[in-house]
Amino acid sequence: MVNVQKSAFEAFIKSQNEIIEGLKSRLSQFETKYSVLLVENESLSKRVAEFEKNEKSNVNGPKLFSDLFKKNKSENSTETNIINAIRIEQTESEKKNKETVDEISNTIGFDKNKIKFIKRLKRKDTSVTSTPILVELSDKNDKFEILKKANELNKTLIAKRNELNGKNDIQESGFRYCKYNPVNVDQMSKNFQNISNSISRLKCWYTIASSLDNKMDIFVSELLIVEPNIALISETWFRQNSITMIRGYNLFKKNRAGRGGGVCIYVKKGIEVFDVIIPNLIDDFVEHVLCSIHNGEDKILVGCIYRPPESSNEINVRINLLLAEA
Structure with missing residues (x-):
C-alpha cells in the first residue's frame, strides 16, 4: 500500500516538473x-528621427496631411490659409442655400421661421451642376402647409401661363397651351344636375406609387393638397397587413398575390359609389379594379388597370377586351 502511494507521488512530481520545464x-x-x-524599435526610431530631420531641412517640400492639425503653427502658414479658405467657402455656400430657401418661402407665403435645418446634398458626379436642398421643418403640419402653398402657386402660374398663351403664341409665354381643369362630367352626361348630393364635376388624379406602404403619409398630404374626388393608384404593393384606409375616402382595391403590383381607387365620401360585379368585366389575369359612380339614373364606370412592363400579347389582348366590354 505504501509502495502504491509513493509511485503516485513520483508520477505527480514528474508531471509538475514537465509543466515547469514547458513554462521555462x-x-x-x-x-x-x-x-x-527592442532591436526593431530602435531601428524604427532612428528612421523616424532621420525622416523628421530631412523634413525640417526641406522647408519647401511636400507636407503631411497631419501637419495641418499640429499645434503651435504660424498663423500665416499656407496650411492655415487653406483651412480658412475651405471654411469661408462652406460659410458662403450655406448662406446662399439659406437665401434660396428664404426666397422660395417668401414666394409661396410660408413662414421661414418654421424651418429648422437646411443642407444641400453633395454631388456624386462632377458633371452635376446643382443638387437638391434638404429642408427640415418643425412638424408634420408645416410639411402639409408648405406643400399646399406650393401647389397653390403652381395653379396660379399655370393659370397665368394659359392667360398669356391664349393665342397659342409660344414666343410670348415660352409654353404651349395647357389648361388646368378637372374632368367635366356635364360634357359626359347632359342629365347630370347640380343638386344636393349630386355631382357636377369630378376631379380625378392618378399616380404610380411603387409601394404605397412606405409613402402613405406623403400620399395623404398630396390628397389634402390636390383634393381629388377620385384617386387612382397603380403598383400599390399592398399586403394583407397594410394600412389602406384613409379618412374621407372609400377604397376599392385589388392586391397582387405575390410581391409588387396591385391597383386601387379612392373615392371621396359623399359620392354614391358601388362595387362592379359583372362577369364580363372580371379577369384574374389582368390587374384591375372597377367601381360605379351613381348620380340619379346616370352611372359612370371608373377603372384602374395596371399593365406591367414587358407584358405578353395575351395580357394586351385581355386588357383591350376589358376596355371594349366596359
Whole structure:
C-alpha cells in the first residue's frame, strides 16, 4: 500500500516538473522575441528621427496631411490659409442655400421661421451642376402647409401661363397651351344636375406609387393638397397587413398575390359609389379594379388597370377586351 502511494507521488512530481520545464521554454521564447522587438524599435526610431530631420531641412517640400492639425503653427502658414479658405467657402455656400430657401418661402407665403435645418446634398458626379436642398421643418403640419402653398402657386402660374398663351403664341409665354381643369362630367352626361348630393364635376388624379406602404403619409398630404374626388393608384404593393384606409375616402382595391403590383381607387365620401360585379368585366389575369359612380339614373364606370412592363400579347389582348366590354 505504501509502495502504491509513493509511485503516485513520483508520477505527480514528474508531471509538475514537465509543466515547469514547458513554462521555462515559453519564457525563453518570449525573452528572445522581446529582444528582437527592442532591436526593431530602435531601428524604427532612428528612421523616424532621420525622416523628421530631412523634413525640417526641406522647408519647401511636400507636407503631411497631419501637419495641418499640429499645434503651435504660424498663423500665416499656407496650411492655415487653406483651412480658412475651405471654411469661408462652406460659410458662403450655406448662406446662399439659406437665401434660396428664404426666397422660395417668401414666394409661396410660408413662414421661414418654421424651418429648422437646411443642407444641400453633395454631388456624386462632377458633371452635376446643382443638387437638391434638404429642408427640415418643425412638424408634420408645416410639411402639409408648405406643400399646399406650393401647389397653390403652381395653379396660379399655370393659370397665368394659359392667360398669356391664349393665342397659342409660344414666343410670348415660352409654353404651349395647357389648361388646368378637372374632368367635366356635364360634357359626359347632359342629365347630370347640380343638386344636393349630386355631382357636377369630378376631379380625378392618378399616380404610380411603387409601394404605397412606405409613402402613405406623403400620399395623404398630396390628397389634402390636390383634393381629388377620385384617386387612382397603380403598383400599390399592398399586403394583407397594410394600412389602406384613409379618412374621407372609400377604397376599392385589388392586391397582387405575390410581391409588387396591385391597383386601387379612392373615392371621396359623399359620392354614391358601388362595387362592379359583372362577369364580363372580371379577369384574374389582368390587374384591375372597377367601381360605379351613381348620380340619379346616370352611372359612370371608373377603372384602374395596371399593365406591367414587358407584358405578353395575351395580357394586351385581355386588357383591350376589358376596355371594349366596359
